[in-house]
Amino acid sequence: AQKVTQAQTEISVVEKEDVTLDCVYETRDTTYYLFWYKQPPSGELVFLIRRNSFDEQNEISGRYSWNFQKSTSSFNFTITASQVVDSAVYFCALYAGGTSYGKLTFGQGTILTVHP
Amino acid sequence: DVKVTQSSRYLVKRTGEKVFLECVQDMDHENMFWYRQDPGLGLRLIYFSYDVKMKEKGDIPEGYSVSREKKERFSLILESASTNQTSMYLCASNPPRVTKTQYFGPGTRLLVL
Numbered sequence: 001a002q003k004v005t006q007a008q009t010e011i012s013v014v015e016k017e018d019v020t021l022d023c024v025y026e027t028r029d030t031t032y033y034l035f036w037y038k039q040p041p042s043g044e045l046v047f048l049i050r051r052n053s054f055d056e057q058n059e060i061s062g063r064y065s066w067n068f069q070k071s072t073s074s075f076n077f078t079i080t081a082s083q084v085v086d087s088a089v090y091f092c093a094l095y096a097g098g099t100s101y102g103k104l105t106f107g108q109g110t111i112l113t114v115h116p
Numbered sequence: 117d118v119k120v121t122q123s124s125r126y127l128v129k130r131t132g133e134k135v136f137l138e139c140v141q142d143m144d145h146e147n148m149f150w151y152r153q154d155p156g157l158g159l160r161l162i163y164f165s166y167d168v169k170m171k172e173k174g175d176i177p178e179g180y181s182v183s184r185e186k187k188e189r190f191s192l193i194l195e196s197a198s199t200n201q202t203s204m205y206l207c208a209s210n211p212p213r214v215t216k217t218q219y220f221g222p223g224t225r226l227l228v229l
Binding site (some may be wrong): 004006009033035037042043044045046047050091093095103104106107108109 | 125149151156157158159160161164174204206208216217218219220221222223225
């Protein structure tokens with residue numbers, strides 16, 4: 001069975017602070033994909049990144065960076081110099097299982113509030 | 117750009133009513149999904165479909181059914197709405213075998229009174 005845990009329910013920061021959102025996953029499969037999605041107040045989930053289990057290279061995209069560590073089964077997401085527009089719910093998700101259907105297991109989500 | 121649309125952003129229904137939630141995607145994706153989102157529980161999969169007229173139960177199918185008569189359209193049906201089905205409903209789609217990345221619609225906030 002697959003499981004994703006986002007232990008941080010809510011995080012509140014002041015603009016320009018750095019913030020890290022934690023994600024821990026469980027799977028017995030050796031091939032899997034990890035995702036991060038952003039859900040702004042409008043409601044639509046926006047895809048941010050996908051990582052496969054064979055690629056542990058960290059990724060940076062502008063102010064966003066992701067740290068994938070198989071040894072600790074973690075896929076953490078850092079926002080550098082946060083902005084008010086980063087306020088959203090962030091979800092970590094896992095795909096595993098070898099089917100073509102793409103069923104995802106989601107974490108509980110972390111509500112990030114960035115204050116001006 | 118992938119476009120997934122849902123028929124309503126907000127819906128208010130009464131207990132016992134039959135409710136239809138419609139989802140349409142324009143990218144010819146084979147796979148489509150219905151989730152519900154509740155605070156503290158994340159997204160939970162209700163049903164998914166990997167082809168026309170094909171469906172599979174997700175993690176919480178009780179009280180729901182689905183219909184997929186055309187590839188681009190996936191409907192979620194609440195046969196007899198109950199107050200515990202008040203939730204945010206999200207539809208998603210993805211192509212098979214490729215990236216596994218799901219693309220989401222804007223969601224429908226359903227209130228059952």
